[in-house]
Amino acid sequence: MPGTEYILAALSPTNILLALGGVIAGTVIGSLPGLTATMAIAVLVPITFTMDPASALIMLGAIYTGAVYGGAYSAILLNTPGTPSAIATTLDGYPMAKKGDGDLAVTLACIASVFGGLVGAAFLLMLAPPLAAIALAFGPVEYFWLAIFGLTLISALSEGNLLKGLIGGCFGMLLACIGVAEISADVRLTFGSELLLGGVEIISALIGLYCIPVLIDLVATPDRHLNVSGESRGIRLKEALVISLKGKWNLIRSSVIGTVVGILPGAGGSIAGLVSYTEARRASKNSEMFGKGAPEGIQAAESANNATVGGGFIPTLVLGIPGTPPDAVILGALLVQGVRVGPNLFTAESSIVYTFITGLFLATVLMLPTGLIIGRYAYRTIISVPKSMLVATVAFMTMIGTYSIRNSVSDVFVMIVLGIMGWVLNRFGFQPSPIVLGLILSRIAEQGFVQSWTIASATGGYFQMFFGRPISLGIIAAIILSLFGPLLMRRFQLKQEMNNAE
Amino acid sequence: MPNKDMGRDFYTPLMGVFFIAVAGITFWDTTSYTDPDSYVFPRAVALVMTGLSIALIVQWLIVRPKSELDLTGANFRRIGLVVLMLGASLLMPWLGFLLTGLILFISLIFIAMYDPWTPARLVIYPLIGAGMVFGFYFIFKNLLLVPLPVGSLFGG
Numbered sequence: 001m002p003g004t005e006y007i008l009a010a011l012s013p014t015n016i017l018l019a020l021g022g023v024i025a026g027t028v029i030g031s032l033p034g035l036t037a038t039m040a041i042a043v044l045v046p047i048t049f050t051m052d053p054a055s056a057l058i059m060l061g062a063i064y065t066g067a068v069y070g071g072a073y074s075a076i077l078l079n080t081p082g083t084p085s086a087i088a089t090t091l092d093g094y095p096m097a098k099k100g101d102g103d104l105a106v107t108l109a110c111i112a113s114v115f116g117g118l119v120g121a122a123f124l125l126m127l128a129p130p131l132a133a134i135a136l137a138f139g140p141v142e143y144f145w146l147a148i149f150g151l152t153l154i155s156a157l158s159e160g161n162l163l164k165g166l167i168g169g170c171f172g173m174l175l176a177c178i179g180v181a182e183i184s185a186d187v188r189l190t191f192g193s194e195l196l197l198g199g200v201e202i203i204s205a206l207i208g209l210y211c212i213p214v215l216i217d218l219v220a221t222p223d224r225h226l227n228v229s230g231e232s233r234g235i236r237l238k239e240a241l242v243i244s245l246k247g248k249w250n251l252i253r254s255s256v257i258g259t260v261v262g263i264l265p266g267a268g269g270s271i272a273g274l275v276s277y278t279e280a281r282r283a284s285k286n287s288e289m290f291g292k293g294a295p296e297g298i299q300a301a302e303s304a305n306n307a308t309v310g311g312g313f314i315p316t317l318v319l320g321i322p323g324t325p326p327d328a329v330i331l332g333a334l335l336v337q338g339v340r341v342g343p344n345l346f347t348a349e350s351s352i353v354y355t356f357i358t359g360l361f362l363a364t365v366l367m368l369p370t371g372l373i374i375g376r377y378a379y380r381t382i383i384s385v386p387k388s389m390l391v392a393t394v395a396f397m398t399m400i401g402t403y404s405i406r407n408s409v410s411d412v413f414v415m416i417v418l419g420i421m422g423w424v425l426n427r428f429g430f431q432p433s434p435i436v437l438g439l440i441l442s443r444i445a446e447q448g449f450v451q452s453w454t455i456a457s458a459t460g461g462y463f464q465m466f467f468g469r470p471i472s473l474g475i476i477a478a479i480i481l482s483l484f485g486p487l488l489m490r491r492f493q494l495k496q497e498m499n500n501a502e
Numbered sequence: 503m504p505n506k507d508m509g510r511d512f513y514t515p516l517m518g519v520f521f522i523a524v525a526g527i528t529f530w531d532t533t534s535y536t537d538p539d540s541y542v543f544p545r546a547v548a549l550v551m552t553g554l555s556i557a558l559i560v561q562w563l564i565v566r567p568k569s570e571l572d573l574t575g576a577n578f579r580r581i582g583l584v585v586l587m588l589g590a591s592l593l594m595p596w597l598g599f600l601l602t603g604l605i606l607f608i609s610l611i612f613i614a615m616y617d618p619w620t621p622a623r624l625v626i627y628p629l630i631g632a633g634m635v636f637g638f639y640f641i642f643k644n645l646l647l648v649p650l651p652v653g654s655l656f657g658g
Contacts, residue, residue: 163554163557163558163561164558166554167521167551167554167555167558170521170525170547170548170550170551170554171521171524171551173547174524174525174528174544174547174548174551177528177543177544177547181535181537181539181540183537183539183540184535184536184537184539184540186535186536186537186540186541188531188532188535188540188544189528189531189544191531212587215583216580216583216584217575217580218614219576219579219580219582219583219613219614220574220575220576220577220579220580221574221575221576222616386617386627387614387615387616388610388611388612388613388614388615388616388617388627389611389627389630389631390614391583391610391611391613391614392606392607392608392610392611392614392631392634393607393634395583395587395606395610396603396606396607396610396634396635396638397638399587399590399591399603399606400599400603400638400642400650403594403599403648403650404642404646404648407648407649409591409594409595409651412591412594413588413591413592416584416587416588416591417588420584425517427571427572427573428513428514428517428571429514429570430517445543446543449542449543449546450539450542450543453542454539
């Protein structure tokens with residue numbers, strides 16, 4: 001546990017400035033569709049090479065935490081997740097903004113992000129080594145089942161039609177198979193087209209599926225993009241604090257889920273947000289309001305995705321296995337600094353680790369004022385820009401953002417085609433979220449499935465491999481509960497209503 | 503152009519057939535892979551998708567829902583936006599990022615414009631558009647070090 005010396009070291013003027021600068025830079029970059037937390041860190045990482053390791057880590061952690069939160073702006077105000085972590089934020093953030101409560105939604109997101117970030121950092125401080133050991137118990141088959149569990153969350157995202165949601169999820173998984181196979185290098189589903197050889201890039205697919213349909217509908221009517229009340233209501237902090245206090249259990253549950261998901265290597269903020277969103281919906285008394293602008297939805301998604309920051313650092317620092325993609329970049333930066341991560345880090349390099357964790361707390365707290373100020377400007381800008389300028393700017397940003405991911409014009413073309421496809425599918429009741437979820441989970445699911453399949457082929461025990469391990473069985477039970485739980489609950493409620501009527 | 507279809511939903515079974523076809527094409531494509539590691543997963547997903555699509559059609563036969571297809575709004579503007587964006591992505595390798603961006607931005611302003619055009623707007627909007635394109639070009643090229651395409655017509 002940190003002593004006063006680490007706290008004082010983290011609170012040096014230089015570190016405070018670095019944390020502040022990192023949060024602001026991360027928030028701004030994260031708010032631009034196409035620019036992810038990973039990219040924000042990758043772009044700014046060279047600046048840290050000349051710093052001492054603790055200061056470098058503080059700045060990188062601040063950029064990371066800011067970028068994860070920044071993704072909420074465009075998710076709420078444009079229905080386009082600025083980063084994949086903000087996918088679940090769009091589900092209630094945008095409907096809330098459309099109803100005229102975009103300002104409140106942004107403030108709620110900020111409070112939830114700060115809360116989640118603090119919980120994640122607290123877990124990192126207190127429970128890093130034992131929690132990392134749990135992550136090590138996950139083998140390929142557990143990752144496969146975990147991905148399938150993620151897919152079953154589609155039931156909460158497909159607005160009533162589970163079958164359409166699951167089909168969308170499968171479609172997303174097949175989209176992710178396009179291109180050169182990671183494991184065996186076979187060229188899959190390209191049909192001879194060079195354009196598809198690079199595969200479907202997840203971020204560009206996300207931009208296409210979420211943003212292009214909004215643009216297509218935005219351009220078709222003269223209505224305002226978002227409803228706005230006549231008078232300025234400021235940042236509505238008091239209102240947001242009251243709602244946050246009412247939803248404290250939701251915030252706590254979502255933050256813990258976010259931390260745990262962050263610990264699992266490769267899972268990340270998007271899955272954390274979706275899992276927490278589903279759980280919040282399941283636990284809520286107003287579950288029918290989810291997807292129509294429920295504040296609890298934003299709280300769950302934003303607290304969970306920011307909790308993954310602290311959670312993701314646990315396997316990164318203790319085991320040297322990056323918990324989330326941005327952690328991989330930070331791990332690289334640490335190696336450049338000469339810091340040897342691993343189980344001994346917390347004892348051999350305790351000054352670096354504990355100064356960094358204190359710095360992470362500091363950066364998360366600084367996110368509250370900076371996030372509220374930047375959020376207010378983002379909201380005011382979006383509502384005051386004329387529609388024609390907004391459409392042109394967002395369309396242009398989607399193109400440059402997509403191009404910049406892999407410097408590929410093909411990605412831009414694929415992004416637009418996917419957007420058109422998303423608009424058409426949406427018209428027939430196929431929501432974009434299950435497709436995106438399928439795309440994201442496909443890599444984890446395929447790796448786990450193929451590795452387990454190969455091991456089972458060698459040992460001859462397919463059933464034992466897929467259904468014989470205790471953690472797997474636990475996840476399978478969760479899958480069954482997730483798929484059939486809502487149906488059984490509905491039947492039970494109907495039966496009770498009928499009994500009451502009699 | 504209001505067009506909210508409230509008749510019988512004939513689209514759901516068509517979508518079911520579409521996804522069965524996608525699964526079939528996937529399955530056919532996997533027959534050309536050399537390594538079992540490449541085909542085991544897409545085949546499994548295609549199989550599950552086929553089952554779910556059949557279940558969707560059966561569900562439609564039982565429930566017989568009404569169509570809620572909503573195509574209200576100016577479809578020519580929708581098509582214009584999509585054509586402009588696709589066109590820009592195809593032209594970018596030839597014209598370069600800057601020129602394509604300028605053409606796209608200014609064209610989109612005209613496509614999405616519902617307010618009456620005044621002389622001031624005719625001057626200010628394209629100027630702001632040009633400023634945005636140059637601004638983003640500068641940020642991405644010089645600060646974020648993204649190698650934006652110069653365009654083969656300009657020696658790129």
